[in-house]
Every structure is written in C-alpha cells, then in structure tokens.
Amino acid sequence: MANLGFGMMRLPILEEDNFKSIDYEQVNRMVDAFMDAGFNYFDTAFVYHEGIGEDAFKRCVVDRYPRESFKIATKLPLFVIIEESQLEPIFAEQLKNCGVDYFDYYMLHNVSGFTETAWKNVDLYSFIQKKKEEGYIKHIGISTHGNAEFLEEILFEHPELEFVLLQINYLDWDDEGIESRKCWEVARKYNKQVMVMEPYKGGFLADVPEQAEKLMKEHDSDKSVVSWAMRFVANLDDICVVLTGASNLEQLEDNIQEFKNADPLSDDELKLLEDVSEIINSNITVDCTKCRYCVDACPEEIDIAKIFDLYNKDRMLGKDDWTQFGNAYLNYSRLPDVGIASDCSECESCIEECPQQINIPEVLKDVAKVFETEGYGFTN
Numbered sequence: 001m002a003n004l005g006f007g008m009m010r011l012p013i014l015e016e017d018n019f020k021s022i023d024y025e026q027v028n029r030m031v032d033a034f035m036d037a038g039f040n041y042f043d044t045a046f047v048y049h050e051g052i053g054e055d056a057f058k059r060c061v062v063d064r065y066p067r068e069s070f071k072i073a074t075k076l077p078l079f080v081i082i083e084e085s086q087l088e089p090i091f092a093e094q095l096k097n098c099g100v101d102y103f104d105y106y107m108l109h110n111v112s113g114f115t116e117t118a119w120k121n122v123d124l125y126s127f128i129q130k131k132k133e134e135g136y137i138k139h140i141g142i143s144t145h146g147n148a149e150f151l152e153e154i155l156f157e158h159p160e161l162e163f164v165l166l167q168i169n170y171l172d173w174d175d176e177g178i179e180s181r182k183c184w185e186v187a188r189k190y191n192k193q194v195m196v197m198e199p200y201k202g203g204f205l206a207d208v209p210e211q212a213e214k215l216m217k218e219h220d221s222d223k224s225v226v227s228w229a230m231r232f233v234a235n236l237d238d239i240c241v242v243l244t245g246a247s248n249l250e251q252l253e254d255n256i257q258e259f260k261n262a263d264p265l266s267d268d269e270l271k272l273l274e275d276v277s278e279i280i281n282s283n284i285t286v287d288c289t290k291c292r293y294c295v296d297a298c299p300e301e302i303d304i305a306k307i308f309d310l311y312n313k314d315r316m317l318g319k320d321d322w323t324q325f326g327n328a329y330l331n332y333s334r335l336p337d338v339g340i341a342s343d344c345s346e347c348e349s350c351i352e353e354c355p356q357q358i359n360i361p362e363v364l365k366d367v368a369k370v371f372e373t374e375g376y377g378f379t380n
C-alpha cells in the first residue's frame with residue numbers, strides 16, 4: 001500500500017488572502033502530528049506560498065528534526081525558466097531554502113503545454129540527472145497535468161525518470177480532460193512509481209452534493225465522505241505516495257485516520273463512486289482546484305481562485321442560502337487592491353497557467369452576471 005505524504009501547498013495562514021502569513025505554530029503542530037503518526041514524507045515547491053513554501057518546510061521540519069528522520073520532495077519551477085544559466089542558481093537557492101544538502105525526490109514542476117518554453121529550450125532532464133549523479137538528488141521525476149499521450153512521449157524519451165506525480169482521484173479518473181486513469185496506466189506501462197496529488201480535488205470531494213453524500217451514507221453510515229476519496233487512491237496499484245494537502249491540523253489528523261483506515265473498495269463501492277461522480281459533475285460549475293497558479297498572472301489582481309470557490313459554492317447551494325456567498329463576494333469586492341470578475345480585460349494571461357484548462361475569462365463573465373447584481377447586494 002502507498003505511503004502518506006504531507007503536501008505543503010496550502011498551509012494554514014493567519015491573515016485571509018495573505019499567503020505569506022503562514023501560521024508556523026500550527027504548521028509545527030501539523031508536522032509533529034504527522035511524524036508521530038509514523039509518516040515522514042514532505043512535498044513542497046519553489047513557488048508554494050508565493051515563494052516562501054520551501055523556507056516554511058525548513059523552519060517547521062528541518063530545523064526541528066534530524067535529517068535522516070524525514071524525506072523531502074521539491075520541484076524545479078519550470079514557470080520561470082527561459083535559459084540554462086538559471087538552473088544552477090535556482091537549484092542552489094532551493095537547497096538553501098530547504099536547509100538540506102540533498103533532496104530525496106526532485107521533480108520538474110508541471111511539465112505540460114504551458115511550461116514548454118522551459119522544457120523545449122533548456123535541457124532540464126540532463127540537469128536533474130547530473131544533480132543526481134553529483135549526489136544532490138536521490139530520485140528524479142516529474143509532476144504533470146498533461147494528458148496520457150503527452151506523458152507517454154516523456155516517459156518514452158526519458159527512461160531515466162523514476163517517478164511521476166499525477167492528479168488522481170475518483171472524480172478525474174475517467175475525466176476526458178484530466179485522464180487520471182490513462183495517465184496512471186501509462187506510468188505503470190513504463191514501470192514508474194506514481195505519486196498522487198489532489199486526492200480530494202482541492203477539497204471538492206470533502207464537500208459533495210447532498211444527494212451524493214446520501215448515497216455514500218446509505219451504503220455505510222460510519223464512513224466519512226472524504227474517506228471514500230482516500231480509499232480510492234490509497235489502494236491503486238503502484239502508488240508510492242498519496243499527498244494530502246491539508247490546510248489545518250484538524251484536516252491533517254482526519255487525513256491520517258482516513259489513510260490508516262483506507263480499506264480497499266469492493267466492486268459495488270467502485271460502482272457507487274461512479275454514480276457519485278455523475279452527481280458531482282452535474283453540480284460542479286467550475287473545475288477549479290484552487291492551486292492559484294493563475295492568480296500571479298493576472299494584471300487586474302483578480303483573486304480568481306477565491307472568486308471561483310465562492311461561485312462554485314453558491315451554485316451548489318439551494319436558493320435558500322444564496323446570500324451567503326453573494327455577501328462573501330461583496331466583502332471581497334470591497335477589499336483594497338483586488339480586482340473583481342468584471343475587471344477582467346480578457347488578456348488571457350491566466351489561461352495558460354491553469355492545469356485544469358479552464359477558460360477563466362469566460363467563466364468570470366458568468367460570475368459577474370451572477371454576483372455583480374443588485375439581487376446579490378452588489379451596488380459598485
């Protein structure tokens with residue numbers, strides 16, 4: 001069975017919308033709970049928490065535990081690489097940020113269409129291979145949101161890769177855009193270890209529509225809604241790590257329990273998850289996982305991830321609750337220096353950043369139509 005990993009992408013923060021205001025005290029408690037439960041795999045990246053994610057890992061793990069007691073995975077930020085001369089300085093900076101002499105796992109961050117400037121112009125694969133030979137990396141791999149055909153091309157051309165980090169969950173399993181199942185099959189065909197990201201699809205699978213929850217509870221009233229998502233990924237073949245992206249201690253503790261109790265799904269239960277997926281798909285308006293890759297690209301400073309989250313929740317609720325998220329949008333719109341949906345200039349800079357291939361400016365038009373109306377209390 002797979003191991004559980006602590007994905008440090010969405011750590012708790014002290015000030016709303018300030019992703020650099022990491023709640024280090026709480027992260028320390030999360031790390032302690034994770035280690036006490038017998039797990040030791042941490043996953044971070046150069047770009048997490050607006051560039052201070054690796055330092056947060058150092059402060060909460062490296063400065064508090066002996067090096068041999070944990071494993072660290074981080075990622076080369078392909079988003080910013082345009083020439084080879086950047087590689088050595090960035091890699092050196094990452095070792096310094098993390099406070100380590102070597103990385104256990106190191107990957108090219110999101111090899112896909114929107115990072116092609118980096119991987120087409122710069123020989124990234126030779127670089128990570130060289131770093132491995134020099135002893136700075138134990139295992140090399142990639143993370144990707146590309147489709148199965150794209151993944152197959154990479155794995156065919158680069159037999160030196162040892163693992164792949166893929167978005168896998170029961171909702172994306174047969175999704176035509178994400179192709180979780182097909183990507184997993186390709187990775188297995190090339191004998192690669194698979195790491196799983198987004199097992200809860202950015203929280204979607206923790207908060208499913210009522211009708212879907214009812215199906216799950218009728219089948220087994222003792223099992224939580226999220227436990228189904230964990231059971232699905234934890235029992236797939238050739239999965240070495242499942243990353244939980246917990247954003248507070250309570251979530252992490254729940255994830256640990258869900259992982260420890262993740263017994264395999266029966267055929268009936270797998271069929272039930274197909275029905276659940278159908279219900280969820282008919283309720284999801286925007287397939288956003290809140291990764292926030294798009295937010296930095298937006299010249300209008302629109303917090304796209306936050307707006308889509310409010311919009312999804314609003315659409316999922318019945319009419320009785322509509323004011324809740326309309327109000328939240330109104331509050332957001334009154335913050336200083338933020339853009340609202342109708343500020344979108346359709347420059348399209350964000351589109352190529354989105355691993356979920358969402359046509360962001362088009363969706364923002366719908367959001368503006370819903371939220372920026374007097375009916376929702378919007379008067380700007």
Ligand code: SF4
Nearest residue numbers: 298344345347348350
């Ligand atoms: S298309 Fe709109 S949301 Fe996207 S980056 Fe441009 S202004 Fe921002």
Ligand code: SF4
Nearest residue numbers: 288289291292294354
């Ligand atoms: S719109 Fe796309 S890039 Fe932006 S937060 Fe959502 S999934 Fe991530």
